[in-house]
Amino acid sequence: MSQLFIVFTALTPIFILILLGYVLRRRRIVPDDFWIPVEKLTYYLFFPLLLLDNLSKASLGDLAVVPMGLALVSAILTATLVLLLLRRRINPDGPAFTSVFQGSVRPNTFVGLAAAAALFGRPGVTLFAIGLATVVPLVNVLCVVVLSRYGSGNGTSVRAIVSGILRNPIIIGVAGGAALNLSGIGRPPLVGPVFEILGDAALPLGLLAVGAGLDVAAARAAGGAVLQSSLMKLMVVPGLTALYGAVFGSTG
DSSP states (O other): OHHHHHHHHHHHHHHHHHHHHHHHTTTTTOOEEEEEEEEIIIIIIHHHHHHHHHTTTTTTGGGOOHHHHHHHHHHHHHHHHHHHHTTTHHSSHHHHHHHHHHHHHHHHHHHHHHHHHHHHHHHHHHHHHHHHHHHHHHHHHHHHHHHHHHSOOOOOHHHHHHHHTTOOHEEEEEEHHHHHHHHOOOSSTTTTHHHHHTTHHHHHHHHHHHTOOOOHHHHHTHHHHHHHHHIIIIIIIHHHHHHHHHHHHHOO
């Protein structure tokens, strides 16, 4: 079985779920107000618990996370530099540029986690969780700085930025799981299986919510901006990450 076929069969169910969410929303099979609480529950509860449960029982000592983290951070910083240098060519309108910037560097959390789980199982989820904890604070700071400089709103204080990072559900979930793991407690009894059950709901509900949130008409109207951010996010950033991964000796 070829590697390409393995990747195709692993990733196809992800896009089927996204398409199903899109159809459910378009056909009004469930009310529109169903999706907002689903997305909130997934982001604030199911997804953090999935990360916490996975990290609490992972063998972190077996993972070479430093080269991976360096590759991820370097790719984001390089992409940021490229976007800023080409800002006037990309989109001279400041607020529109901030949208392109965020679309280029923000992690695709639900899709990325589903892909990691489908392709690599539990170790993939663990590495993805560590990768998120590495890039989310950096991306949040960069996006706030770019919004303050080129957006139409007011700037944000350093205290607000730090507070937002510390209250981020992803950071809380990763930090909680790592603390349980490194302390030797591991998955806590009684509540641990509850965390796992709730965490298992994150991927299907998250992907359905992604599909429900798709607005093809808005994407078509945005045109070039969507194309620009998609090229950066899906080609340039992964290419840079692979390049830096080779430089820093990240393998597998």
